[in-house]
Amino acid sequence: MSAARRARAAAAQLAVTTREHKDAALRTMAEALRGRVDEVLAANEADLAAGRAAGLSEALLDRLALTAKRIDGIADGLLTVAGLADPVGEVLRGGILPNGLELRQVRVPLGVVGIVYEARPNVTVDAAGLTLKAGNAVLLRGSSSAERSNAALVTVLREALETSGLPADAVQLLPCHDRASVQHLITARGLVDLVIPRGGAGLISAVVEQATVPTVETGVGNCHVYVDAAADLDVAERIVVNAKARRPSVCNAAETLLVHADVAAAFVPRVIRALADAGVTVHADARFARLAATAGVEPGAVVPAGPQDWDTEYLSLDIAAGVVDSLDDAVRHIAEHGSGHTEAIVTRDVASARQFTGRVDAAAVMVNASTAFTDGGEFGMGAEIGISTQKLHARGPMGLPELTSSKWVVWGEGHVRPGA
Template sequence: MSTVLQQATDARVASIDLAAATRAEKDRALLLMATRLEESTGDIVKANEIDVRNGRAASLSDAMIDRLTLTPARIKAMADGLRELAALPDPVGDVVRGSTLANGLELRQVRVPFGVVGIVYEGRPNVTADAAGICLKSGNAVLLRGSGSALSSNAAIVAVLREAVADTGLPADTIQLLDATTRDSVKELMRARGLVDVLIPRGGASLIKAVVEESTVPVIETGVGNCHVYVDEAADLEKALAVVLNSKTQRLSVCNTAESLLVHSEIADRFLPLVLAELGDAGVTVHGDARVSSYGDSVVPATEEDWATEYLSADISVGVVDSLDDALDHIRRYGTGHTEAIISESLAATRRFAARVDAAAVMINASTRFTDGSEFGFGAEIGISTQKLHARGPMGLPELTSTKYIVTGNGHTRG
């Protein structure tokens, strides 16, 4: 048996005990995991420095280095995320619906863990703690397959988490890290049907596409974030400027960052000079259409590829549209179903936009950066799903469960 299949088998065994764990037992493990992370900050930062040094040597982009880097503050945020999870209700055992049938049978549909969850992700070692925590709280064993760029960081984090889990009496194999030095571990994980219940990819378009197309294990598809902000003709320009800047510049390297800006032609003369100046001051390169280019010498002509690109960098595509419906057509063509925003004081416009745009999250007069499990009050999220089955948008604890029907009778037989 290969190492990956052995780990999956061990995870399956661990998941049986974990599924029966009480909320108190799981919360105790989460709190100890948080404490141990903070206590191990120095060791984790040293391990991370190795990855960052190797990443720079491999010419990773600034955005990828930012995703990879761990600081004491980011490690504290990881620990705080685990504590927030401990404070959240346990979804396992929740009754989704229940009734007494006409024949007297009592019917309940209750939440249960998936069992074993595999997660394939790139770059961001903070995902290691987030994913381990949310899977544990929802009663699932987890197989973590991070990227080779975060090899040392992930190993240090998982060692701390496993020791904490074991010290509370839960199975250490609840949390396991797969080898990230070759692609073989990903291929085996994708084909471990019967041992792994669901696979969640988190990363760029090529990673997600490969997992979705090649996996025999059921996949919850997380999405690429080509997010748009549309500034309507009825927009408050002060609000619009603040939202666009926050959506684009608050953090460049994450999937809920705005990558495209659409401006209604009726307010282009007033708004574009303002926003182009502010974006320029923030160091953002604007890739614009011909009408946008007429408002600034620094605008780079946009290509067809620009409109479809998730930059994850200090770049944004900007276009002028003649109507709300033109904006919707543009988003329908180039959007990825993640987050779309409209800035408008028109109730009719915001309602039409919300009803017609196809996305996991729609922001009305608010930054795209709010599409986040923590911001939505879910605690640490496992990812943001752009599919339409089971889970869509930020996936919190309930999305990491399935259900079973429990039917109680009194010697009932069917005629």
């Protein structure tokens, strides 16, 4: 795989590049994006037109769409990354042994990182910026739906790297029409150090199951909001609407609402009206639906929930909703149907919040906050390479530290180990 070999050579150079040089390159990349907005938007509009003609869903079109404001935000993300501490060289632990050997465990770049992703051309820039700052080269394999957008973005980034005196091959875009490019990437052991899939459940499982290169699983987001018996209902309403309707096409959007029976009669009619005003269709269980019937919303705003609804990542203006009798029931429901991404509780009871945060198994658990906050930028990482739902190496939003490994550096003064 020639692209991986070129990336390997670029990674060797980046591994010893100073923070000052990397940060200057990131700033040049941001400036270049802002200076070529029209070029990128024209490419994106061509992708959107092709997507509409192909019948892509509104959720996918939203993920694909770029605007001048979004590009400005993407450029801001690069500047934020430039302002973060460089993880490379950070001492994780160490000391002096009784025999005088000095030990240090330090962060080092992973090397070559592959990203397989669908739509979302912002991932192209986020991945390039984060991997560069962590001293890695990146191989990007986007989807055909974003072919023109990704090509335009990578052209801008590669030219900015050359202007900065860094290898353009630190950022490479792989062919998107040939499935063999994915297979080559995920089986390139010895050339590629890590592969991160981002997209739907089918893409993620295919990469994880077929890869011989180590992978980090970025799972789907079947996120829940649980409104506890002790919830402030004004707060709960704001959080539910924000978590669902702010941007329904992203993985941190809420897909299920659970309401404690003690507050259901008061809360369900008001939240139904708020969700209906936001254009959300509620897939309700029988208890939720009976209470919702008193809300006076238009027909079709509430539909019966089937068994599949509790396991569905809608990525649209739809939400499953049910009434539970206790916090225990909410935790059990989440354990059965959750994807390990983000779960939220709304409550004024500290004991309930502590129970929920302690018992729910997810990469992020929110107390009185929207699930929308599970995001690398919101967590102060500048951007993210993905949100890991697995438990080894990385979990939650993956920023700079998660794009590094470590090595032991040992200093001696002629030390030799005694024989057995």
